[in-house]
Amino acid sequence: MLNTRQPVLRNFWYAALPVAKLDEGPKPFRLLGQDIVLFLDAAGQPAALEDRCCHRTAKLSKGWIRNGHIVCGYHGWEYDGTGKLVNIPQFPFEQAVPDARARSFHAKARYGYVWVCLGEPIDDIPDLPYEDDLTFRRIHQFDELWRCSALRMMENSFDNAHFAFVHKGTFGDIDQPKPEKYELIETHYGFVADTIVPVRNPPQAARITGTSEPWTRRKMRNAWFMPFCRTMDMEYPSGLRHVIFNSATPVDDGSIQLIQILYRNDREEDCSTEELIAWDKAIIEEDRGILESTDPDAIVDMGRKLEMHMPSDRPGMLMRKRLNALLEAHGEHEVPR
Ligand code: FES
Ligand SMILES: [Fe+2]
Structure with a gap:
C-alpha cells in the first residue's frame, strides 16, 4: 500500500517526535508526504503548521520562536499556533496585518510525544493504560x-x-x-x-x-x-x-x-x-x-x-x-x- 495515495490515512493520529525536542525550537517533520513544522505555542502546547511561509514560501522550520509564535527566518513574518499571520515587521505600526494564514493541523501531546492528525480524526490516540x-x-x-x-x-x-x-x-x-x-x-x-x-x-x-x-x-x-x-x-x-x-x-x-x-x-x-x-x-x-x-x-x-x-x-x-x-x-x- 502506498500510504500517500490513500487520503483516509490522513484521518488518524500519528506520533511524530518527543515533545522535549520542541524546547530547542521549531522542528520540521514529514507525515504522509506532507512537510510540517512543529513548535510550542503561546500556551506551551504543540502546534503543527504546513512548513511553508505564505510570503515567499520559505520553510517556517528555518525560523525561530518568539512568545509562542513562529517567526519566518526569511523576512520575519510571524504566525501564531493556529497558523494566523500576526505580524509583518516591515509594516508601519498603524498598518493592519492582512488576514492570511499558514495551513494548520491537529496536534496534541501524549505519552511524551507530539501527535499529529492531518485530516479529521476517525479515532482517538491509542489508549495506553x-x-x-x-x-x-x-x-x-x-x-x-x-x-x-x-x-x-x-x-x-x-x-x-x-x-x-x-x-x-x-x-x-x-x-x-x-x-x-x-x-x-x-x-x-x-x-x-x-x-x-x-x-x-x-x-x-x-x-x-x-x-x-x-x-x-x-x-x-x-x-x-x-x-x-x-x-x-x-x-x-x-x-x-x-x-x-x-x-x-x-x-x-x-x-x-x-x-x-x-x-x-x-x-x-x-x-x-x-x-x-x-x-x-x-x-x-x-x-x-x-x-x-x-x-x-x-x-x-x-x-x-x-x-x-x-x-x-x-x-x-x-x-x-x-x-x-x-x-x-x-x-x-x-x-x-
Ligand atoms: S518568506 Fe517568510 S517572511 Fe518572507
Ligand atoms: Fe522482530
Missing part, C-alpha cells in the same frame, strides 16, 4: 527513520514466524522454526492477539526477563491500533512486564519514523534504562535489517501478489482485510504502482 498505572515506568527508547513501509513494519509486529530467523542473534532459536498460534480478538480499533512464546534468555537478557535460566517464556498480549500503532505486552514468569509501544509513523511511501516507548513494572535499580535500551536496540536492529529489504508497496489487496499463508500470517491477513475495508468504506481503492 500503563501510562496511568503507577507500577509502570515509561522509557523513551527509539525515534529514528527507517527505510521501510509502515504496513510491513506492522505485519512484522505480529509475525512470530520471523523470531527463529531474524532474531537468532538475540532471543530466537533457529532450531524452533514452528511458531506458536495466536488467539485473535477483533476490536473497533484493530485487534488483540494473545500467544505464549518460548525464548532464549542469554546472560545479557537476565535482568530484562528477571531470570538467569537459559530459556524462558513470554506471555504476549499484542494489540494493533489501526493503521500503524501496536503494543506488545510481554509478561515473563518472574512477573516482569516489558511492554513495548510502537508507532510506525508514515513519513512517505518508503519510510517511517520508528517510535518505541517502553513501559516496565520495575525500577531503575532493577534494570537500568541503558541496559533496556541496549537489549531492545539489538533486537530492533535485527528487524530493521530485514524490513529495510522489503518492498514498500506492501499490499492490502490479498489477491494482488502471491503469498503462501502460514498459520502465523493470520494477524497480517486480518490487518490487511481491515485496512482494505477501511479504504473501501471511504471510496478508495489501492493504487498499484
